[in-house]
Amino acid sequence: MGKFIGKRLLLGILVLLGTSILIFTIARIVPGDVATIALGSRATDAAKEALREELYLNDALPVQYLKWLGDVLHGNFGNSFITKRPVMMDVKQFLPATVELALVAGVFMFIGTFGLGILAAKHKNTWVDGLIRILSYIGIAIPAFVVGILLLLLLGYAFPVLPVLGRLSSDLTPPTAITGLYILDGLLTGNFHVAWDAFLHLLLPAFALALGPIVQDARVLRSSMVDNSGREYMAVSTGYGLPPGLLTRKYLLKPSATSAVTMMGMDFSALLGQAFLVEKIFNWPGISRYGINAMLNKDLNAICAVVLIIGLTYFLVNLVVDLIIAGLDPRMRIGGK
Amino acid sequence: MKKGLSVILSFAMVATLLSGCGNSSSGGGTTTQAAGGSGTEVTAAAGGGSEAAGGVITMGVSGTPDLDPAIATTGSSCIAMANMYDTLVYPGKDGVEPRVAESWENSEDGLTYTFHLKKGIQFHDGSELTASDVVFSMNRLLAIGEGYAYLFTDSVESAEATDDYTVVFHLKKTFGPFVSALVRLLIVNEDLVMANKQDGPYGEFGDYGKAWLVTNDAGSGAYMAKELVQQDYFLAEKFDDWFVGWNNQYAPAGFKMMAITEASTVRTMVANKELDITDQWQSAETLAALEKMDGVSIGEYSTYLEYNMYYNTQIEPMDDINFRRAISCLIDYDTICESVFIHSVKATGPVPATVQGHVDTAVFEYNLDKAKEYLAASKYANNYGDYTVEILCNSDVADLEKIALMIQSAASQIGLNIEISKAPWVSIIDRMGSVETTPHMIAINSGLSYDEAGAYLESRYHSKTMGTWEQGEWLGDTKLDGMIEDALATVDKTERFAKYGEIQNYIVDELCPTGYLCEMTERIAYQSSYITWPALENVAEGEIASALYGYLHQFADIEYHTEKK
Numbered sequence: 001m002g003k004f005i006g007k008r009l010l011l012g013i014l015v016l017l018g019t020s021i022l023i024f025t026i027a028r029i030v031p032g033d034v035a036t037i038a039l040g041s042r043a044t045d046a047a048k049e050a051l052r053e054e055l056y057l058n059d060a061l062p063v064q065y066l067k068w069l070g071d072v073l074h075g076n077f078g079n080s081f082i083t084k085r086p087v088m089m090d091v092k093q094f095l096p097a098t099v100e101l102a103l104v105a106g107v108f109m110f111i112g113t114f115g116l117g118i119l120a121a122k123h124k125n126t127w128v129d130g131l132i133r134i135l136s137y138i139g140i141a142i143p144a145f146v147v148g149i150l151l152l153l154l155l156g157y158a159f160p161v162l163p164v165l166g167r168l169s170s171d172l173t174p175p176t177a178i179t180g181l182y183i184l185d186g187l188l189t190g191n192f193h194v195a196w197d198a199f200l201h202l203l204l205p206a207f208a209l210a211l212g213p214i215v216q217d218a219r220v221l222r223s224s225m226v227d228n229s230g231r232e233y234m235a236v237s238t239g240y241g242l243p244p245g246l247l248t249r250k251y252l253l254k255p256s257a258t259s260a261v262t263m264m265g266m267d268f269s270a271l272l273g274q275a276f277l278v279e280k281i282f283n284w285p286g287i288s289r290y291g292i293n294a295m296l297n298k299d300l301n302a303i304c305a306v307v308l309i310i311g312l313t314y315f316l317v318n319l320v321v322d323l324i325i326a327g328l329d330p331r332m333r334i335g336g337k
Numbered sequence: 338m339k340k341g342l343s344v345i346l347s348f349a350m351v352a353t354l355l356s357g358c359g360n361s362s363s364g365g366g367t368t369t370q371a372a373g374g375s376g377t378e379v380t381a382a383a384g385g386g387s388e389a390a391g392g393v394i395t396m397g398v399s400g401t402p403d404l405d406p407a408i409a410t411t412g413s414s415c416i417a418m419a420n421m422y423d424t425l426v427y428p429g430k431d432g433v434e435p436r437v438a439e440s441w442e443n444s445e446d447g448l449t450y451t452f453h454l455k456k457g458i459q460f461h462d463g464s465e466l467t468a469s470d471v472v473f474s475m476n477r478l479l480a481i482g483e484g485y486a487y488l489f490t491d492s493v494e495s496a497e498a499t500d501d502y503t504v505v506f507h508l509k510k511t512f513g514p515f516v517s518a519l520v521r522l523l524i525v526n527e528d529l530v531m532a533n534k535q536d537g538p539y540g541e542f543g544d545y546g547k548a549w550l551v552t553n554d555a556g557s558g559a560y561m562a563k564e565l566v567q568q569d570y571f572l573a574e575k576f577d578d579w580f581v582g583w584n585n586q587y588a589p590a591g592f593k594m595m596a597i598t599e600a601s602t603v604r605t606m607v608a609n610k611e612l613d614i615t616d617q618w619q620s621a622e623t624l625a626a627l628e629k630m631d632g633v634s635i636g637e638y639s640t641y642l643e644y645n646m647y648y649n650t651q652i653e654p655m656d657d658i659n660f661r662r663a664i665s666c667l668i669d670y671d672t673i674c675e676s677v678f679i680h681s682v683k684a685t686g687p688v689p690a691t692v693q694g695h696v697d698t699a700v701f702e703y704n705l706d707k708a709k710e711y712l713a714a715s716k717y718a719n720n721y722g723d724y725t726v727e728i729l730c731n732s733d734v735a736d737l738e739k740i741a742l743m744i745q746s747a748a749s750q751i752g753l754n755i756e757i758s759k760a761p762w763v764s765i766i767d768r769m770g771s772v773e774t775t776p777h778m779i780a781i782n783s784g785l786s787y788d789e790a791g792a793y794l795e796s797r798y799h800s801k802t803m804g805t806w807e808q809g810e811w812l813g814d815t816k817l818d819g820m821i822e823d824a825l826a827t828v829d830k831t832e833r834f835a836k837y838g839e840i841q842n843y844i845v846d847e848l849c850p851t852g853y854l855c856e857m858t859e860r861i862a863y864q865s866s867y868i869t870w871p872a873l874e875n876v877a878e879g880e881i882a883s884a885l886y887g888y889l890h891q892f893a894d895i896e897y898h899t900e901k902k
Contacts, residue, residue, distance in 0.1 A: 032767035040410060041766075041805030042796075044482030044490055050538060083567040084403065084551045090567060149601045157605040164605060165597075166569075280599050285569040293568065298763050 008322070012315040016308065020072070023307040024065050027300045028057075037298050038081035054078075055300065068304075078301035082293060087305045090290060095309065096180025097167060098279070098286035102271040103181070104199075104206040109264055112214035117221030117260065118253065124226050132218065139215030145277035148208035152281055155204060163201045165283045172197055205282040209275055213267035217260045224256035258325050265321030269314040392590035392899045393572070394868070394892060396614035397597040397606075401571050404562060405550040406474070406523035407481040412617075413594055415887030417571060420592065422523035422556035423580075425452055425471065425504075426516060428788055428885050432693065433517055437466065437524060437557075447511040447828035454502040458580040460526040461554065461561040468498030473527035475506070477545050485521040488786060511826045513833045517693075517787045520885065526555040559893040560592060570595045579893070587869070587896035607633060610902060613868060617859040620735070621679050624862055632866025636873040637680055637858050639883040641689050641785040644678065645797070646728075646740075646852030647809030649775045654724045659715035661849045664726075664778070665701035666708035667747040668740075668852050677736050679860065682881070684853035686841050687797065691856075691883045694790030694837035698845040700853055709751055725754040729768070729776035732759040737780050740854065744778075770804055772811045779809050782857055784886055790837040791825045797851075798844060810850040817843065869896035 034057060035048035055078070056064040071078065077087035120132040156164030167182055168174055175185040175194050183202070186195025228234065229252055237251050272288060279289040287306060294302035398413035409418050425441075426433035435441075441452040458466040475496040478486045492512035497505050508515065530546035533553070537544025546555070554562035557580065560573040574591040577583070597603060598616050600623045606612035607627055614636075615627065628635050646668065654660045674681045682690070686698035701707075712721055728744060730737040738757065745755040758776070760768065768774045786792050795802075799821050802808040820843065824836035844850065858881055863870065872889050876882050882889060 030767075032763070032770060036770075036805070037763060037766055039483050041802070041807060042487035044486060047482035082400075084405070084408070085548070085567070093567065152601050152605055157601075157608055160609060165602065165611070281602055283569075283595070283597055283599075283602055285566065290568060296761060296763060 004326075005319075008319055012319070015315060016311055019311045020069065020304070020308055021065065023304050024068060025061065027298075027303050028061060028064065030298065032298065034298065034300060072304075072308075077305040080294070080302045081299045082297055082302065087301045090302065091287065091305060091309060092180070094285060094287040094290045097284060098272055098275060098288055100167075100181040100183065100198075101202060101206055101209065101275060101279075101284060101286060102268060104183075104202045105210040105271055106264070106268045108206055108210035109213050109217065109267060112210065113217040113221060113260055113264060114253075114257075116214065116218035117225065118248075120218065120222040121225035121229070121256075122248075124222070129222075132215075132222075136215035136219050139211050142212075143277075144208050144212055144274075145281060147211050148205065148278045148281040151204045151208055162204055163197070164204055165201075167198060167201055167284065168194065169197050169201075205275075205278050205284055208278050208282075209271055213264065217263045217267065220263055221256060221260040224259050225252055228252055228256045254328055257328055261324055261328065262321055265317050269310075269317045272310050272313050392897055393574075393593050394589040394591070394613050394895065394897050395593045395595060395611065396890070397603055397612055397616040398594045399596070399598050399616055399618060401565060401568055401596050402594060404552065404554055404565065404571075405547060406484070406525055406556075407478045407486070407545070407547075407550075408484045409523075410484050412886060413571075415885075416890040417573070417594065417887075418523055419558075419887035419890065420560045420892055421554050421558040421562060421573060422525070423458070423466070423558050424522060424524065425454075425519050428520050428888055432788070433520060437471075441516065443516075443828070447513070448508045450506045450508070450515060452504045452506075454504065455580070456502060458557055459578050460529065460557045461576055462526065462529055463578075464526065464528060466524060466526075466557050467501045468504045469501075470524055470527045471504045471522075472496040472498045473530075474522060474524045477525065477530075477542075478522065480539055480542070481545060481547070485786060488518045488521055511828050513825055513827045513830070514787060514789045514791050517789050518792075520787055524557065525550075526557070529555045559588075559891075563591065568596055581893070583893070585894060585896060587898055588893050589895065589897040592892045603627075607862060607864070610864065613897075614863040615861050617861050619860075619862065621860075624860055627862035632864055633862050634865035636861050636863050636870060637881050638861075638873055638889050639682075639689070639691060639856065639858055639881050640886045640889065641692055641788070641793075641883060642782045642857040642859070643684055643687075643689050643793075644673075644681075644780060644782045644854040644857055646778055646780050646854055647775075648850055648852070649772065649777055649809055649811055650848070650850050651772045651811045651813075652775075652777065654715070654717040654721055654726070655777050657715045657717060658849050659711045660717055660721070662701065663708040663711035663715065663751075663753075664744075664748075665849060665852050666704045666711060667744050667751075667753075668701070668854065669703040669743055669747065670853075670855065671703070672743065673740060674855050677739050678855050678857055680881075681855040681858045684856050686853065687844050687851065688790040688793045688837070688841055689785075689856045692785060692790055692793060693788050694834045696838040696841050698841050700845060703747070705747065705750060708747075712751065712753075722752050722754065725756050726777045727756050727758055729765065729779040730757060730759045731765060731781075732761050740780060766806050769806050769809050772803075775809050775811065778852075780854060781806060781809070783807065786885075788885055790841070791821070791833070794821050794837065794840055794844075795825060812848065812850055814848065817848070864902075867898040867901035869898070871895075 034055065035051045038051060039047055052058055056067045059067065075088060079085060080087050080090055083090055116132050120129045123129050152164050155162045163169060172194055174182060175189045175191045178185050178188050182198035183195045186192065186198060234251060237247055274288065275286060276288040276292040279286040287309065290302070291306035294306060400411065400413055402414040402417035403409040403411060404417065406418060406422055409415065423437050425436060425438040427436040437454055437458060438452040439455045441450060443450045454468060460466055475493065478484065479490060479493065482490065492508050492510060492515065494507040494509045499505055530550065533549035534543035534546050535548050537547065539545050552565045559576060559579045561576045563574045564572040571594045572591060575588065597606065598618055600619060603612060603615055603619060604623065604626060607615065608630060624635055627633050648655050648661050648664065650656055670683050674683055685700055686696065688695040712718060717724065728741040730741050738759065741757045745757060748755045765779065768776065783793065783797055796807045798808065798812055798817055800813050800818050803811050803813060820836065820840050824833055824840060827833040827836060871894055872891065873882050
C-alpha cells in the first residue's frame with residue numbers, strides 16, 4: 001500500500017508539472033499585450049514595461065517558465081491583475097467557499113446516488129424504476145445553472161423560504177477561521193446559529209450542483225447492482241440462507257459500488273472547476289467564479305494558480321477514491337495476495 | 338488491516354485538503370480601516386460581514402471597485418472614488434466649481450496654475466488636508482502612470498506647495514482644459530499612505546502605498562471604506578466630519594456595492610428589497626419586469642457615453658470615404674434609440690450634445706437611396722459585391738448584435754455583404770492592436786474623462802490612441818492631430834471651443850470615420866418607495882440627468898427613508 005501511494009504521489013507531481021507547463025504556455029502565447037490589458041491602454045510606457053519585467057515577459061518562454069516556477073515553489077503566484085493583490089490571498093479567500101459548496105454537494109451526491117440507485121435496483125422494471133429513470137433523464141438533460149435559476153426563482157422569489165444569496169446572512173459575522181468552511185468553523189467555535197445559517201445558504205446551490213451527478217451515478221449503480229444480482233455467487237449466497245439485508249449490503253452493493261464511487265470522485269473534482277455559473281447565480285464567492293473572471297480578463301497569474309489548484313484537487317480526490325475502492329473491492333486492493 | 342489503513346489514509350487526505358483551505362489569520366476576506374490603519378489585513382468575511390448600523394443603501398455593480406485613486410477608472414471605481422475622495426474642483430453645470438480649492442488663477446502664458454485651498458478640511462483619520470497632500474497626489478499619480486495619469490503626463494512639469502494652503506502647478510506646455518481635468522485628481526492623505534508604504538519601484542516612496550490602498554482608503558470624502566471582499570462586495574460608511582457638511586438628514590449611513598449583475602439574482606434581490614439600486618447593464622426585458630414590482634422605478638441618466646460604430650479606414654473597402662458614407666446611411670438611428678438602447682438620444686456628431694464644446698454636425702440619416710448614391714460614387718462602385726464587410730460584436734452585449742443584424746438586413750437590400758462575428762472584450766482588445774486585425778466595423782461606447790469636447794476628440798481621434806480600443810478607425814491624420822493638439826493647447830475657453838467645433842465638422846464632413854449610433858441613456862431600477870434621488874428626479878420634463886461617470890451616484894445627496902422600507 002505504501003508503495004502504491006508513493007507511486008501515485010510521484011505520478012501526481014509529474015502530472016502537476018506537466019499541467020503547469022501547459023497552462024503557462026497557453027496563457028503566455030495567447031495574442032495581445034498583457035500589460036495593456038492589465039493596466040489599460042492609456043497607461044504610460046514605463047508602467048507597462050515595469051509590469052512586463054515583473055512577469056518576465058521580456059525573457060524567452062522557457063526562461064519565463066523557470067523563473068515563474070521558482071516563484072511558485074516559494075509560494076508566490078504573483079499578483080492578480082483584477083484584485084491587485086497576491087493571487088495566494090485570493091485563493092485563500094475563494095477556495096474554502098467552493099470546497100464547502102462541493103463537500104455539501106458531495107454529501108448530497110452520496111446520499112442521492114445510493115438512495116436512488118438501490119431503490120431502482122431493488123424495484124427493477126417496476127414503476128419505481130421507471131420513475132427514477134425518467135427523473136434521471138430530466139436531471140441529466142437540465143444543466144446545473146438552469147436548476148439553480150429555477151430554485152432561485154421558486155424558493156427565493158416566489159416562495160422565499162430559503163436564503164439564496166451568498167454564504168451567510170448579512171447581519172451575521174463569519175466565525176473565526178479555522179478551516180475557512182463556515183459550517184465547520186461555526187461548530188468548532190460554538191457559533192451554532194452561524195453554522196446553521198451557513199448550512200441553509202448552502203442548500204440550494206449544493207443541490208443545484210449535485211442533481212445532475214446524482215441521477216447519472218444512480219443509474220450506474222442501479223445497472224451494476226442489477227448485473228451483479230444475476231451472478232452465481234449471489235445465487236449461492238441466497239441458497240445458504242443469508243439474510244436479504246446482509247446479502248444486499250455486503251455481497252451486492254459493495255462490489256457494485258466501484259463504478260459509482262469512481263464517477264462520484266470525478267464529479268466531485270469537476271464541481272470545483274464547473275461551479276462558476278451556479279456560483280454566479282447564487283452570488284457565491286468561490287474559486288470557480290474567480291477562475292472564469294481571470295480567464296475572461298486574461299489575468300495570467302490567477303489563471304495558472306486556479307488551474308493548478310483544480311489539478312491538485314483532482315489528484316487528491318482520485319487518490320482518495322482509489323483508496324476507498326481498494327477497501328471496497330479485494331481485487332483492486334493493491335499489494336493484496 | 339489494509340482496509341483499515343486505506344480508510345485512515347482517505348480521512349487523512351480529506352483532512353489535508355481541508356486544512357489547505359483554511360486561513361489561519363483570516364476568514365478569507367479583507368477588512369479595511371481608513372483611519373490610521375496599520376496596513377495589515379484583519380479578520381473579515383467572504384460573503385458576509387457586519388454592516389454599519391442601519392440605512393446602508395445597496396447597489397449592484399459589475400465588479401468590486403479598485404480603491405486606489407491612482408488606478409481607479411472602472412465604472413464602480415469611479416462611483417466609489419466620487420464618494421470617498423475630494424478633488425480641488427468639482428464638476429458643475431457649466432464647467433467646474435470650487436471644492437477643496439477656494440479659488441484659483443493662472444498665469445497669462447497659461448503655464449502656471451495657483452490654487453488656494455480651504456482650511457480645516459479633515460481626512461478620514463482626522464488629520465488636515467493641506468497643499469502638500471495635493472502635491473503628493475499629483476506626483477503619485479504621475480509616477481504610477483496608470484488610471485487617469487494620462488490626462489496630466491504630457492502637460493504637468495511639477496507641483497509645489499508654497500505654503501500649507503497654496504498649490505502651484507507648473508506646466509510643460511499649455512493645456513487649456515487643465516482645470517476641468519482636475520476632477521480626476523483625487524487627493525490622498527500623504528502621511529497615511531507613506532506610513533503604509535512597502536518596498537517598491539519608486540525609490541524613497543517604496544510602492545507609493547499601492548499594496549495598502551488595494552483595500553484601504555486615504556481620502557476625505559463623504560464616505561470611508563469599511564470592508565472590501567474582492568469580487569463580492571464593497572462596504573463604506575458615512576464620514577461624519579465631511580467638510581462639505583450633511584444637509585441631507587436622510588443620507589444613507591453607508592453604501593454597499595455588490596458584484597451582482599445576473600438577471601434572476603437581481604430580480605430576486607429587488608423583490609426581497611435586498612438590492613436598492615441595480616447596475617445599468619440589465620436588459621430592457623429585465624428592467625420592464627422590475628418596473629412592474631411595487632415601489633420600483635426606472636431611473637435614466639447619461640454619463641456622456643456615445644455608442645460609435647468604428648470604421649477601420651485603412652482596409653478595403655472601408656478605405657473609401659464614400660463607401661463609409663454609404664454604410665452610415667444603412668444605420669437605422671431612430672430604431673436604435675427607440676427599441677435597442679431605449680430612450681437613448683440620437684447623436685448629432687462625434688461629441689455628445691450635453692458635453693461642453695459640442696456642435697451639431699451634418700450626421701447621416703437612414704436612407705437606402707442615399708446609400709446607393711454614395712456606393713456609386715465610391716471606387717468600389719463596380720465590385721463592392723465582391724467584398725464581405727465584418728461587423729464584430731462584443732459577445733457580452735446582446736443588443737449590439739441586434740444593431741449588426743439591422744445593418745446586415747439593410748445592406749443586403751443594396752447588394753452589400755455583411756458578416757457578423759462575436760468576441761469577448763479581451764479578444765476585441767487583442768484584435769484592435771493592429772490595423773490588419775481590426776475589423777471593418779465594431780460598435781463601442783466611449784466615455785469621457787472630463788467635461789469638454791477635447792477629452793473626447795483626443796481619445797477617439799488622435800493618432801496616439803491608434804491600436805487601442807479607443808480608436809478602431811486608424812485615422813493617422815496628421816492634420817487632425819494638429820487641430821486637436823492646437824485646441825487643447827488653447828487657454829482661452831471661447832477660442833478653444835470654437836476650435837473644437839471646427840474639428841467636429843472636419844471629422845464628419847472630411848473623414849466620416851464613424852457611425853454615431855446614439856448618445857447612450859443608461860437605465861437602472863431603484864426602490865423609489867423609500868429612495869429619493871434628486872439628481873435623477875429633479876430634471877425638467879424630457880431631459881435626462883447627465884454627469885461624469887461616478888458623480889450621479891453621490892450617496893450623500895440621496896435620501897434613504899429606511900422607515901418606509
